[in-house]
Amino acid sequence: MNQISPISRKANxxxxxxxxxxxxxxxxxxxxxSHKTGSAHLASCLSCIDxxxxxxxxxxxxxxxxxxxxxxxxxxxxxxxxxxxxxxxxAHRGYFPRDLLExxxxxxxxxxxxxxxxxxxxxxxxxxxxxxxxxxxxxHALSAKVKDKGANYRVFALMSDGECNEGSVxxxxxxxxxxxxxxLCVIVDYNKWQATAxxxxxxxxxPLREKWESFGWDAYEIDGHDIGAVATALADVxxxxxxxxxxxxxxxxxxGVSFMEDDNNWHYRAPTAEEVVKARQExxxx
Amino acid sequence: MRNAFADELTKLxxxxxxxxxxxxxxGNRLFxxxxxxxxxxxxxxxxxxxxxxxxxxxxxxxxxxPVTYTITPFVTTRCLEQIRTDVCYHDVPVxxxxxxxxxxxxxxxxxxxxxxxxxxxxxxxxxxxxxxGDAWEVRAALRAVxxxxxxxxxxxxxxxxxxxxQGPIENFQIGKAITIAEGRDVCxxxxxxMLPEAVEAGKLLEAKGKSARVVSFHTAKPLDEACIAxxxxxxxxxxxxxxxxxxxxxxxxxxxxxVDNGCDTRKLMRIGTPDKFFKESGEQEHARERLGLTxxxxxxxxxxxxx
Ligand SMILES: Cc1ncc(C[n+]2csc(CCOP(=O)(O)OP(=O)(O)O)c2C)c(N)n1
Numbered sequence: 321m322n323q324i325s326p327i328s329r330k331a332n333x334x335x336x337x338x339x340x341x342x343x344x345x346x347x348x349x350x351x352x353x354s355h356k357t358g359s360a361h362l363a364s365c366l367s368c369i370d371x372x373x374x375x376x377x378x379x380x381x382x383x384x385x386x387x388x389x390x391x392x393x394x395x396x397x398x399x400x401x402x403x404x405x406x407x408x409x410x411a412h413r414g415y416f417p418r419d420l421l422e423x424x425x426x427x428x429x430x431x432x433x434x435x436x437x438x439x440x441x442x443x444x445x446x447x448x449x450x451x452x453x454x455x456x457x458x459x460h461a462l463s464a465k466v467k468d469k470g471a472n473y474r475v476f477a478l479m480s481d482g483e484c485n486e487g488s489v490x491x492x493x494x495x496x497x498x499x500x501x502x503x504l505c506v507i508v509d510y511n512k513w514q515a516t517a518x519x520x521x522x523x524x525x526x527p528l529r530e531k532w533e534s535f536g537w538d539a540y541e542i543d544g545h546d547i548g549a550v551a552t553a554l555a556d557v558x559x560x561x562x563x564x565x566x567x568x569x570x571x572x573x574x575x576g577v578s579f580m581e582d583d584n585n586w587h588y589r590a591p592t593a594e595e596v597v598k599a600r601q602e603x604x605x606x
Numbered sequence: 607m608r609n610a611f612a613d614e615l616t617k618l619x620x621x622x623x624x625x626x627x628x629x630x631x632x633g634n635r636l637f638x639x640x641x642x643x644x645x646x647x648x649x650x651x652x653x654x655x656x657x658x659x660x661x662x663x664x665x666x667x668x669x670x671x672p673v674t675y676t677i678t679p680f681v682t683t684r685c686l687e688q689i690r691t692d693v694c695y696h697d698v699p700v701x702x703x704x705x706x707x708x709x710x711x712x713x714x715x716x717x718x719x720x721x722x723x724x725x726x727x728x729x730x731x732x733x734x735x736x737x738x739g740d741a742w743e744v745r746a747a748l749r750a751v752x753x754x755x756x757x758x759x760x761x762x763x764x765x766x767x768x769x770x771x772q773g774p775i776e777n778f779q780i781g782k783a784i785t786i787a788e789g790r791d792v793c794x795x796x797x798x799x800m801l802p803e804a805v806e807a808g809k810l811l812e813a814k815g816k817s818a819r820v821v822s823f824h825t826a827k828p829l830d831e832a833c834i835a836x837x838x839x840x841x842x843x844x845x846x847x848x849x850x851x852x853x854x855x856x857x858x859x860x861x862x863x864x865v866d867n868g869c870d871t872r873k874l875m876r877i878g879t880p881d882k883f884f885k886e887s888g889e890q891e892h893a894r895e896r897l898g899l900t901x902x903x904x905x906x907x908x909x910x911x912x913x
Pocket of ligand 1: 363364367399401448449450451480481482483509511513514515519573587630631632652653676677680684
């Protein structure tokens with residue numbers, strides 16, 4: 321099979337203006353999808369769009385024309401309820417035609433409200449039940465050692481803070497550090513909300529960075545909406561130590577639309593036509 | 607069904623201080639009334655179903671009456687060993703309540719479908735398994751299981767299903783099926799959220815000159831053996847209906863009973879979901895249509911079988 325040639329990551333400085341524009345377009349796309357279909361989890365999508373953009377348009381070593389190439393970087397959206405965000409990302413990045421987004425939630429289509437197994441190019445794993453992405457990512461990362469000693473691909477798992485409630489996450493975290501999976505990177509979309517309450521009022525996540533660190537990871541806090549910083553951080557994995565890397569990305573649920581930001585009603589709500597117009601204006605979209 | 611559940615649980619909580627509500631970070635606003643009235647007996651356990659279930663067992667060991675609640679796969683298969691070992695093995699009165707039976711959340715994809723839960727849970731000793739057919743059955747089933755000293759599983763649909771019963775069911779009993787309509791030619795045994803389709807199928811059959819008894823067979827375990835025996839005795843055809851796999855579900859339970867008791871298995875027809883993940887997008891109505899679970903499709907299959 322054709323190998324993707326490894327990009328020289330550190331030499332690349334992110335084109336921040338381009339990434340911001342791309343992120344705004346993706347935000348417009350998911351807002352439209354939610355409006356047209358009445359789909360929930362819009363705020364969960366807006367929270368992680370900057371991270372997805374930084375990954376797919378800068379940090380990841382991928383070729384949309386070769387979605388199963390052995391040498392590709394793997395990206396797993398472990399917070400599967402942000403399905404609209406990954407669908408929009410993959411379509412805009414060229415994994416499948418943008419027209420397919422029109423079929424989201426439609427009878428008999430391929431785009432259900434959580435990412436499917438074995439059906440769409442670029443979807444590495446079916447997610448939607450929280451707490452599954454990181455163990456699967458462990459499997460991808462460990463395969464690079466077991467199968468092919470020279471493999472230098474990296475594995476990224478994007479998780480939500482509520483997801484860190486699950487015990488399976490911490491089982492996986494301890495496995496990864498024990499096995500020195502330095503090619504593995506977790507990004508936690510730390511927007512301080514889960515489905516029905518504030519994250520730290522539900523289970524005590526705080527201090528989250530220190531938790532990951534004490535589980536044997538190189539753990540850093542970053543601003544999850546500083547798209548240039550996220551792009552550089554992800555591109556620089558592995559960081560030279562033998563540890564897996566965790567980025568605790570401070571984010572705002574509903575980011576990018578003033579009347580959605582940090583308002584958890586938008587975990588469930590879909591925008592009206594007028595709200596779509598207002599949101600697009602704020603995003604600088606026509 | 608879920609609104610009826612939250613409302614009935616609040617009333618139960620008013621009367622019984624042992625009732626403790628545990629939610630797996632779902633049901634925004636659904637439990638506001640319960641929280642309002644019983645703030646010290648509601649806990650959002652987060653996205654951590656294994657802990658929620660073990661915790662419930664521990665509470666029950668101390669004489670409390672915990673109820674665990676979230677979306678079906680997460681409150682059943684995600685924490686199956688906690689249900690088996692902590693709850694059922696210890697035989698403590700924990701009530702596991704699931705929202706989104708079968709394909710109720712079809713649009714959310716297979717991670718959120720639940721067509722195997724009855725198979726898993728029916729095999730667990732000490733556990734009562736109930737799938738209410740409408741909101742009134744939810745209320746009655748909840749009251750009934752909270753009275754007993756054993757574990758129970760209640761498998762609900764979602765919200766807004768048609769009500770089949772006219773009002774509160776006074777004489778609801780665990781393991782006692784309820785006849786909704788009388789008939790002569792065929793007996794439809796409906797389990798759980800298929801009840802509206804079953805009732806509708808009964809009407810369609812009537813219009814085609816076949817008269818159907820329609821039964822809400824809400825309890826998959828323990829089975830209402832008398833109801834099955836009588837149906838197999840009286841009718842040419844007995845049909846089980848469920849939004850669950852044909853492997854291990856309600857229809858399997860009836861088939862097991864029929865074989866074990868030497869009854870005529872040729873009279874039995876089972877309708878349920880196939881041994882496949884349903885991967886198409888689209889809502890429950892679409893999924894039912896594709897899998898042959900609508901009233902029309904049921905009526906057509908019954909007619910074909912009878913002729
Ligand atoms: C195992 C499991 N339990 C419950 C759910 C239902 N659910 C969907 S999203 C969510 C929580 C959302 O909060 P968070 O994980 O912090 O993500 P956010 O939307 O805030 O980014 C829950 C409980 C699920 N998808 N998986």
